[in-house]
Amino acid sequence: MAEYRPHVGKVVCEISPKFQRSNGIFFGSNPLKHTISVVFLQTSTTGLLIAFLHAILAPLGVTTIFSQLLAGLIMGPAILGDIEVVGKYLFPPKTFYVNDTIALFGCTMYLFLIGIKIDLSNVVKALKESKRSWAIGACSFMLPLMLSISAALFLRSMMSSSNQKLHSSIVSIAFIFSTSSFHVTANHLADLKLLNSELGRIGVSSTIVSGVLSTTLITGVLSSSEKKHGDHNNSYNMMMISAIALVIFIVYVLRPIMFWMIRQTPKGKPMKESYILYVFLMLFGNTLMGEVIGEHFVFGPIVMGLAVPDGPPLATALVEKIDAIISSMFLPLYFLFCGSKFKISLMDTQNFALVQLVALICFLAKIVGAMLPSLFYKIPLVDALCLGFLVSAHGITELIYLQTSLHLGIIDEESYGSVVIGLLWSAGVSTPVVKFLYDPSKRYLAVSRRRNIEHAFPNTELQLMACIHCEENSLSIINILEMSNPTQESPICLYVMHLVQLKGRTTPVFIDHQQVKKNNNSETSYSSKSECMINAFRSYEKQNSGKLVTKLFTSISPYETMHDEICLEIVEKRVSMLIVPFHRQWISTEITESTQPIRALNRHLLRIAPCSVGVLIERGPLNRNSAITCLSYYSVGVVFIEGPDDREALVYAMRMANGPNVRVTVVRLVEPHKKNRTLISRDYDGKLIHQFKFEYVHIKRHEYREEIVRDGVDVINVVKSLDGCFDLVLVGRSHANESTSLFSGLAEWNEYPELGYVGDMLVSSHSSFVGSVLVVQQQRLGAANNHDEHLDTSSHSMKSGQSGV
Template identity: 65%
Template sequence: MMMGSLIVMAIFIAYVLRPIMIWMIRQTPKGKPVKESYIVSVFFMLLGCAYIGESIGEHFMIGPILLGLAVPDGPPLASALVEKLETMVSSVFLPLYFLYSGSKFKVFLIDAPSFAVVQLVAFISLFGKVIGTMLPSIYCKMPVVDALCLGLILSARGITELLYFQACLHYLVMDGQSYGNIVIALLWMTGLTTPIVRYLYDPSKGYLSLNRRRNIQHASPGVELQLMACIYSEENSPSIINILEMSNSTHESPICFHVLHLIQLTGRATPLFIDHQLGDKITSDSSVHTTQSQHIVNAFRLYEEQNLGTVVVKIFTSISPYDTMHDEICMQAAEKRVSMLIVPFHRQWTINGVSESALPIRALNRHLLRTAPCSVGILIERGALNRSSAITCMSFYSVGVIFIEGTDDREALVYAMRMAERLNVRVTVVRLVEPRRMKNRVLMNRDSDANLIDKFKADYTHIKRHDYKEEIVRDSVEVINVVRSLEGCFDLILVGRRHASESSSLFNGLTEWNEYPELGCVGDMLVCSDSTFDGSVLVIQQQKLGAVHHVEYVDSSIINTKQEPFTVVEMPHGTKV
């Protein structure tokens, strides 16, 4: 009777309750939240399934588990349920349940012989499962370390086993002594496997092991340039399209532009990657994501049609949690052989000047600066760049480059030189030079910075729309004055994130007062709260080779690796240096 009742309950959930939830999703307009009455109805279904499960003789968790499997994954319903329940379940109910489980544990009932036998059996079982998983994995050409991690993951115990053993204790299938021994085995098995997997499994090794130069400065001329841009919402599309427009795609040097629409994973357990070139579509349960991605796809497809033969756009959608999203981005950048990855800044400026902050996106950008297998550009979208699109109008863009010295500044200048080839782009290079370098310039060996500057002056300054300026700066105050004097002069400013002379007097005191350390000193001046610069900024970091384990400006709560200390100071609005 119990098994028959369980089958009937499963059929009722699958063919009655699930269609009701699908109807709720269809009744919800695209982009709108689910009605509270629908959420409450699902909660009543949950309580009803728990009561029925207990009434037919099963564990009360059986009904809710079956109902959870029947809920359509993704937004709007599943994500709304997660948002409503996650805090209460994770912060209140789950700790109380573990406290209840601990109260059933009787230490004084455990004796040495039974304890030794049970732990030995548990160890042999763990070893057997790990070996049984590793052997077929190694046979299928999986690396030994990954096979070991997979075996440990499949051998870990969780709350499901604990529920099962509590049910056995409740129905007197086992006594208190056996329950205590098994709980101890569960604790050390989970406590042993989790840190070992965290230590051994590193998804970044698939792309950090690459030693080839993948940046714009060392890209082969006349070869298709590979660029990638990340987009979080439709509002990012106009500015990204404008950047693509300025990048000067021609028949001699075309651009393959990879667009990755990033969506946070909510309401489902498995990450999803959609290739829109293959006609993949998000399921109908995710109507909100379908609408957002389709608008982005339409915008870039239209731009590709207008520039047929010079631009190839490939669009993807990645639905994954923010904690591991950087691994997905870096893996795609490595597979596509991307020279530069462009990501939006975590703060967005609206037309009325109000900005919104998204901390997970800021953490994601820091991860990308640390691990990206290519150059990275953080785009701060302000001014006309994010309000107009090259699809609807042909604009004249004024681009500025702040050049000091170092690999990042050279990467920014090389990218600007590619933009300068476009007829509707005016490029102005402003070089900040210390007096001692001015005096010793004739005696100095011609370094990479000087060679690149000479190339720009020889190839572009004879064209009237381009310009080159040198500003002599003696200390950090004069650097700030020069940067502030550029406000209102450009639609877009390109600046390197790091500079080779950051230890010199030009940057004394600037690092300690950075509001956004991930943007570097100069980028922070243009974006900080008291800045009046109304144009967009692209902060560029050239690909880092041989510095995999070096971490810059990364919060300890984000990753568990060694880092250099840094200070973030919140400056009151209106404060002047």
């Protein structure tokens, strides 16, 4: 490592009133001559530039860190700051003293956020259990470290003695390029919407290993540099002892206090504001102590963040409080601070080329280092290549290492600029390649086998999956399950997935409640959130022993990628139908709105799910006829027109009709010219209707009737006539004759396109229907190649956005 050289900067004298606020232009004061006004301008300008660059580059697969760092370089003195007028008014030297202070404070808070979002149980699990993670993580760190340092030593031996600056720092540069960070990889995956993918799981677990190795080694190197800077022989020893004591204090004093705060918070209630304040005071106190004992300012925030108990209520509350302001205000200033140190005038062409060569060697070595063990563990070639590019992408953690090295004098300002360019292109090249090559949906979109109820074998176990977001969804699913008639001859296996939005952590969690270990604090805390729902389904399973099996899971992940998790489970579990709750609920004359992401999730599932999908909408008390109250009959209606979705709905209703407490009525809408068509013809619709009439209508409680409809008005009148007649109505989402005059003009009034025409008529804001509706879509084979225009944003979906989405 290079010898310690204190960083020397420029001293600027400034009249103190200039640091105060401006009196305003109406009093003859120029705001751009006052520091605080200029800092506000810098913050807003940099933030806007970051947003603009990200809007342009995100479709290419470029992640946020690239836009942030590029904006910092553009706004810095190397580009815009080099323009005389801009540099004079937007970037006067005096502002950078205030700017740098705020930026480093923001960096402190950001590192605290990183610590909060890291689940130590996942880190320990990855380090203990996965040989594959160890192999990929260790190889993707050690191979580039050895090759890049070897190349750096070789290049140093070829340098002339006059090139003293790069000669002393090139090995340190190679080391920075070799480092990895779990948090950086998780952020790249989140931007690419791959956190729930197989590549995401492997990438996160392997960079946990390489990140631990990187952090351990770089901490030793930086501490060694601090040791050289000490004035006394025992300074380093005292600093290390004090650091260990600080860690012990945080873990055994402050962490138990935070657990006490959680215990004092009633279940389901938000954390008290005073508790949040106390945690921030703990953070600032520990950051101060880290500086007092001689540790780097990043030490206290990271340790304190790791000590915060994972998940809700505390970690989630902290992230919600500070995430937005850190990302929107402090980070732009931090990247402006990074850009202010980037000076093209200091850079030498030969030295720049040598640094980029080291960066390229390290970049390629990382790719190879990740690919070799991946191929050994039978990971497909394309996936292994994408994993290599993913772990090669650098981010803010490497930038912090670089800033620290500059502050300690390990590298100089010229080398700093060259390294920044290396970090920039590694992030800019890697993630677009991953976006182009890797498709997380290929594992389930390639499914060619029919997985629906219509083509399921009779008298075999029916595999269903239900997604729930809250306790209110549980009883509705249980009632649907009761109507589905599980028997000894035709049992049902129900997979229940409790979907929870990812908050207060970086990586998704998938909990199998059949295997939750009590000593896993993270999974136990999330299991307690699902406890009421779990107990309800297990209680119902006991009542139907031998006829029903329920398996319960919790998925904590971002809504943007939750559909990948669900679809992968569908394929693995061989599910025939997925039932999801509608994003809008009607409860006791009140309308409650769920978040827009839930609607987007349902649309994703309707578009790509490798099985049939049912969207359950509650516009009435389906719960009144529950298994608990033991009332006589569920009254079930089926609106049948024609097409695969209508057949799927009717087949499901026919299964229900076999139950002793279900009464099924099929209402078939027939156009006049099809009235006399022979039912036992070659069309599948006629055969299924004939089967229902032959097998069920002779049982007095079941009924079949036909309604002649000529146009959309007739369809609306028939649908309106269903009001008050049924507890549950099953309808197909789409119909084979939607292009005819039967549905002409209805698209203009379609409030919820994802429900189809008939489903939308039943549940739209203008409907008076009271009851529950299950909108059924049969599995779409080759969903990747099908374009469903009804699910795309359009004029009618805009109406729904205005009416309560």
